[in-house]
Amino acid sequence: MSRPVLEIRKLAVTRNGMPALDVPDLSFAGGEICALIGPNGAGKTTLLLSLMGLVKGAAGEVLYRGERVEPGRGAAALRRRMSLVFQEPLLFSASVYSNIASGLRLRGMARGQVREGVERAMDLLGIAHLARRRAQALSGGEAQRVNLARALAVEPEVLLMDEPFSSLDAPSRETLIADLERIIRRRGITALFATHDRGEAIRLADRIVVMNRGVVAQDGDPNTITQYPADEFVASFMGTETILAGTVTASSGGVMTISVDGGAVEAAGTADAGTAVTFCVHPENIVLSDGVPGTSARNLFRGRVERVVPMGLFRKVYVRCGFMLVAYVTGQSIESMGIREGKEITASFKATAVHVIKAVDKK
């Protein structure tokens, strides 16, 4: 396997005496698109800045193709092989053209090369018509496109982005994500982007690094992260609200029975009786039905709808059946089944839909 483009070794940053980032080991392969996801204060921005040597007093090492990225002035040469885009476009008070040219000019390129680079970057992002406009007169979506063009004009090997889409409205965000993905894939750019939006992460990334309080909570492909969260934080951050704790009472034939407050759940897997487990059930794997469902699902619970929350194309339904189950249901199903608060309903899910997050053998 070829050497990773970026490697982090024992990176630690403290802020006001508190640890802000503690990443013992993390690396990024060439051409990979990786999402750093986590709530505010998780250390995503600090991690991105550290990769460029822009965090003062960071302990540990960042290696760019084996070369150490020195924090401070020494890193300028390596920084010139990367680009960084912030959430706010931070454009200069100048024309769009000058803005996009700035990285090339800082590298001392000749006028002709600068023009070629700027034109190529403008074409990539479809903003050639804005060249003469003043940066301050752009809309939010246009400004972010200019910002990305400025970052891409220098043809970086690595593109770091800190919540690049979060200040955009939904339609501009979707088209920009699509355009950016095409550019990054075609050019084989290694891209890392911080986000707190799991939809964005799943949509664009090959790999998701979930961060919480300065540490990496889980690192894996989007499917692993969503289906097999490593802990309760990852599960809930990736959108699973049904997280329950219980004790294994029986286990045979690859199915175990877990006793929880208010009932018993069957889950695929084996564990000794008496093992304390925490598990989750994904909302899209919970099926709601009126009466007895025609399903082979091992887990069937009768419950009462407690809350229905609209969520774009579908609704989130909270069903209390001794414990709380959260299911995603389409608007059409809500209507056809007459789901409303207080309605009695059956919730079902398969034993294989249960993911055990943590198991502690009490013996």
Added chain:
Amino acid sequence: MDLILDGIIEAFRLIVTGDPEVMDITLLSLRISGSATLISTCIGVSAGTAVALTRFPGRRFLISVINTGMGLPPVVVGLFVTIFIWRSGPLGSLGLLYTPAAMVVAQTVIAAPIITGVTLAAMQRLPGKLRLQILALGATRRQMVWLLMKEARLPLLTAVMAGFGGVISEIGASIMVGGNIRGYTRVLTTATVMETGRGNFAVAIALGVILLILAFTVNYILTAIQQGRGR
């Protein structure tokens, strides 16, 4: 009423015919205040930028000192510069007292803190992340500072305007260190005071009008640049 009317008519005659003495006084004023502003701009823009971009112990205290310096009373500046260049003072051997050079020094002491203070405020108003963004674009530290200054160019012009406005119209320091010597250190403000004291209102009004026109013109040019670029 006649006094004022006659004064104004005479003033315009002096200006329109280009009275040699009035013209000399005007040119000297421009030379002295222009030089002081130029020197203060070099000092103030660098100092203000440096203080804005660095962190060191005592920084807050220094900023308070600079802000206080922005309001230095010219007579106090005049007093201290005079003491320094007085024949028996620390710099007495340079023989600067009652020379245009002494006036440039005094006016620089007045304008430099103004320009430093306004520059500092301008640089601090730039978004904090802009510095990181510029470094991330591949800038060296020197290139970063230059780009930040370029980004703050409009408020920096304001700093220069404020500095020039402060010194072209001040009188206390100029009269103390320059002495209002005819044809040598007599500038618009000192001459206006003198002519008024003598009752030569026409000349005083002419000098006053020129001072106003001068201040207005310089500020008009700077404002035009500022507004034009700002659009």
